[in-house]
Amino acid sequence: MQIAIVLFDRFTALDAVGPYETLGRLPDAETVFVAEETGPVRNESGNLALVADRTLAEVPSPDIVVVPGGPGQTPQMENETLLDWLRTADATSTWTTSVCTGSLLLAAAGLLGGRRATSHWLALEQLERFGVEPTGERVVTDGKYVTAAGVSSGIDMGLTLLGRIAGDEHARAVQLLTEYDPQPPYDAGSPEKAPAHLVEELRARSRFILR
């Protein structure tokens, strides 16, 4: 079993590392970080770099594809090398997954048409423009496509898919090992729960956040 986590310029680190630390603990699986070129790939802030150990071309048929998001998604949505790889990898994958605006890349590659999927709450409208049925759920499974909401939701996605593949028992063991017993100090993690003025403020800034 091979899990490929895709990196690209200006990705969001937790989008990639959440699924890595959960789903990546699948028994007998190899996880590999891939990008157009090997070497460090910088996140949106530029002060974090994860290393891509293999090129996209070197990993043509992973069993599981994980696509993180990032605020600089627009250029990637026109990156034909990346979109072609997503289409090729998806043709033989068992699961094709995304976190955050990673679903916009899957949609831009034409993989989510007519399906239910999710994304960062600020990107749901954009997702709809690709003929996708957006939902406000945190983790959405439609066939072999598993999409997660913003940034931190990749942890929930990773555990959910881990349970589906390796069984509830193994997923619970990984939850315990990663001590995933969340106790956020605030209750503002979704647009339904956060103060309305914060939601509006982030919506107003989202033109910049998502570009």
Next chain:
Amino acid sequence: MQIAIVLFDRFTALDAVGPYETLGRLPDAETVFVAEETGPVRNESGNLALVADRTLAEVPSPDIVVVPGGPGQTPQMENETLLDWLRTADATSTWTTSVCTGSLLLAAAGLLGGRRATSHWLALEQLERFGVEPTGERVVTDGKYVTAAGVSSGIDMGLTLLGRIAGDEHARAVQLLTEYDPQPPYDAGSPEKAPAHLVEELRARSRFILR
């Protein structure tokens, strides 16, 4: 304001990236990944590398120190270069923090004696041997020392400290932006909540997990 996140061989990725993605969004702060040498630093599985952009020597006095954990902590607990740097950095830091077994490094550096602190649930006894008062809480603040429990708890720690420094409003905005509205598919994230046989199994394996 400078935030230094310390990397070392066999660190746990989410320990570092959880605080990075939350606390790292402190306004007007620079976050820098540091290690003994610059360049890629591999996690415990070897299939993930984060890049250290500066050496420890180049960042002698960060305002906030973040120390992740990892299962290969024992050699680091005898790494005098790292422990010396922790002592030096701590002498002028505003906050000294850890996630998971990172607290064992702070304790080994002599920084937590007589204080309340936490660690990965499998490492609490080891913490006690350093004269630290271990607690089962997820995030513990004692003076300027903020320690968090296992792996994923760094997200809660990061948001907690962010609120303390930048105010609740900013921390809520970061929680909303990172869509941190956790919905774990299981309720097994702590030894109190997980099935007893899983707790015992991980305890039995912990000799290997923690080395």
